[in-house]
Amino acid sequence: MRFMKIINILYFSLPFLISFMITLFTFANVYLIWFTYFLWLSIFVGFFNFLTFFIMFLRARRYETSLVGKYQNLRVAAFVTSYNEDPEIVKGTLRSVKVALRGRGDVFLLDDSTDEKIVKELSEFCKNNGIYYFHRSTRRGFKAGAINDALKQIDDKYDLVAIFDADQRPNEDFFDEVIPYFNDEKIAFVQVPQKYTELRTKVAEGSRYQQNPFLYLIMQGRDYVSAFSLGSGTVYRISALKEAGYIDESSITEDVSTSISIHELGYKSRYVNKPLIWYGEPPTDINAYFIQQSRWSFGSFQVIKKILKSNLSFSAFVDYLSGWFYWLEAGPLTLFQLLAPPIFILLDIPIVRINPALYALIYLPFVVFSFSFYGLVMRGKEYGLKGFLYHQFLEYMVFFPVTLSFLAWFFRKKVPFRVTPKGKTVKYSRQLIAHIFFLILLYLTLIKGIIATYFTGNILLKDALIINVAWATFHAAFLTGGFYFALKSNASKAMPRSFLTAAT
Numbered sequence: 001m002r003f004m005k006i007i008n009i010l011y012f013s014l015p016f017l018i019s020f021m022i023t024l025f026t027f028a029n030v031y032l033i034w035f036t037y038f039l040w041l042s043i044f045v046g047f048f049n050f051l052t053f054f055i056m057f058l059r060a061r062r063y064e065t066s067l068v069g070k071y072q073n074l075r076v077a078a079f080v081t082s083y084n085e086d087p088e089i090v091k092g093t094l095r096s097v098k099v100a101l102r103g104r105g106d107v108f109l110l111d112d113s114t115d116e117k118i119v120k121e122l123s124e125f126c127k128n129n130g131i132y133y134f135h136r137s138t139r140r141g142f143k144a145g146a147i148n149d150a151l152k153q154i155d156d157k158y159d160l161v162a163i164f165d166a167d168q169r170p171n172e173d174f175f176d177e178v179i180p181y182f183n184d185e186k187i188a189f190v191q192v193p194q195k196y197t198e199l200r201t202k203v204a205e206g207s208r209y210q211q212n213p214f215l216y217l218i219m220q221g222r223d224y225v226s227a228f229s230l231g232s233g234t235v236y237r238i239s240a241l242k243e244a245g246y247i248d249e250s251s252i253t254e255d256v257s258t259s260i261s262i263h264e265l266g267y268k269s270r271y272v273n274k275p276l277i278w279y280g281e282p283p284t285d286i287n288a289y290f291i292q293q294s295r296w297s298f299g300s301f302q303v304i305k306k307i308l309k310s311n312l313s314f315s316a317f318v319d320y321l322s323g324w325f326y327w328l329e330a331g332p333l334t335l336f337q338l339l340a341p342p343i344f345i346l347l348d349i350p351i352v353r354i355n356p357a358l359y360a361l362i363y364l365p366f367v368v369f370s371f372s373f374y375g376l377v378m379r380g381k382e383y384g385l386k387g388f389l390y391h392q393f394l395e396y397m398v399f400f401p402v403t404l405s406f407l408a409w410f411f412r413k414k415v416p417f418r419v420t421p422k423g424k425t426v427k428y429s430r431q432l433i434a435h436i437f438f439l440i441l442l443y444l445t446l447i448k449g450i451i452a453t454y455f456t457g458n459i460l461l462k463d464a465l466i467i468n469v470a471w472a473t474f475h476a477a478f479l480t481g482g483f484y485f486a487l488k489s490n491a492s493k494a495m496p497r498s499f500l501t502a503a504t
Contacts, residue, residue, distance in 0.1 A: 011314075
């Protein structure tokens with residue numbers, strides 16, 4: 001076990017050590033040696049992320065969901081969690097869960113709402129529809145605390161507990177498909193994909209496309225080894241959950257942290273890639289999207305200490321670490337990538353001392369291959385060129401809020417648990433000011449870079465300028481697309497059509 005921990009820590013350290021060694025030989029300005037280091041780190045973390053994606057692809061090719069064994073009569077406690085949500089959304093979910101259960105257990109609404117009107121309306125609805133209503137006077141532990149408190153109060157007659165967010169509605173055959181997996185005593189929980197259906201804005205569409213590679217490939221690759229709970233659409237074996245110490249209340253992303261605790265105990269998890277959720281509310285404007293991504297990234301940064309201390313197998317460790325590397329690249333390391341061309345072109349300050357042709361010869365083939373491979377493996381997965389562009393446009397927008405999350409984690413600041421707003425129009429996020437600043441900076445870089453490239457007679461300088469202009473163009477194009485999505489999606493949004501056909 002000790003040897004495995006050493007291997008895990010060594011793997012974690014590799015991109016940092018390699019970047020440090022290369023920085024010593026390539027820094028061009030002693031005052032910006034730290035910037036050179038983080039620029040190289042962005043490259044190697046990106047390489048490690050691609051390597052993990054490639055491994056997931058190979059594993060996903062062997063993915064199957066076939067079941068063997070007879071159906072067990074397991075009792076289910078189905079929890080729907082809510083906090084000041086639109087009562088109509090909650091009611092629709094409660095109806096769907098009750099229909100899916102088909103008498104195999106009971107439905108519980110865990111309502112932490114502070115709005116008295118919502119509390120009264122939902123409690124009366126539950127009373128009239130045979131649904132247990134739980135309401136707390138404190139929000140200790142937030143969603144995780146509500147689940148734990150309810151688990152400690154319900155009878156021992158339940159074998160499984162299913163968790164659904166207020167906007168995640170299961171199909172009628174949800175439990176028919178999921179329960180048989182618990183024939184295997186090693187299975188601690190089963191996770192199904194969360195489906196976004198209310199695609200009323202560009203941000204909502206981009207959110208759906210951003211989820212597709214994760215849901216259709218990465219989670220399939222993690223099946224049985226490290227597939228983790230997504231917080232909704234999860235069915236736990238209650239005994240395993242209790243053995244792991246219940247849901248982790250110390251992390252904003254309690255689902256991931258709890259999954260680590262369960263996998264450390266030697267339990268396995270299954271990812272059932274079937275459309276068993278028929279309704280889902282994605283973030284519909286840029287403010288809601290920033291709130292969602294900030295929470296996810298901060299929670300991921302939070303659990304790195306737990307990952308490094310864990311007794312996970314090497315495969316599971318790499319899988320969990322990939323989430324931390326992903327957010328590190330999406331946030332602070334992307335910030336360094338955005339700043340590099342302006343520093344070189346606008347301020348005439350070299351950052352990396354390397355032959356431009358050598359850089360292009362080594363790095364360009366990797367960039368082309370990684371994008372081509374990504375596009376190839378995502379064919380036929382409701383993605384395509386449109387999905388790729390929408391995904392990248394929106395993902396580029398998170399560099400600033402994710403960087404703020406990273407700094408909050410690094411300096412150990414407390415971050416409040418914020419639910420992603422649903423079905424509401426909100427004002428523009430103040431964080432868009434940062435995106436406007438970077439857009440102006442990149443366009444000024446392009447103008448000066450193109451002019452400087454045309455007039456310089458120095459071949460090495462010309463090559464360096466071309467590379468930096470190319471990167472500035474790349475960044476500006478995706479950032480512009482994301483900014484357009486942000487502006488377009490903040491128009492008033494119509495009521496979801498699904499309300500007209502909610503399950504009864």
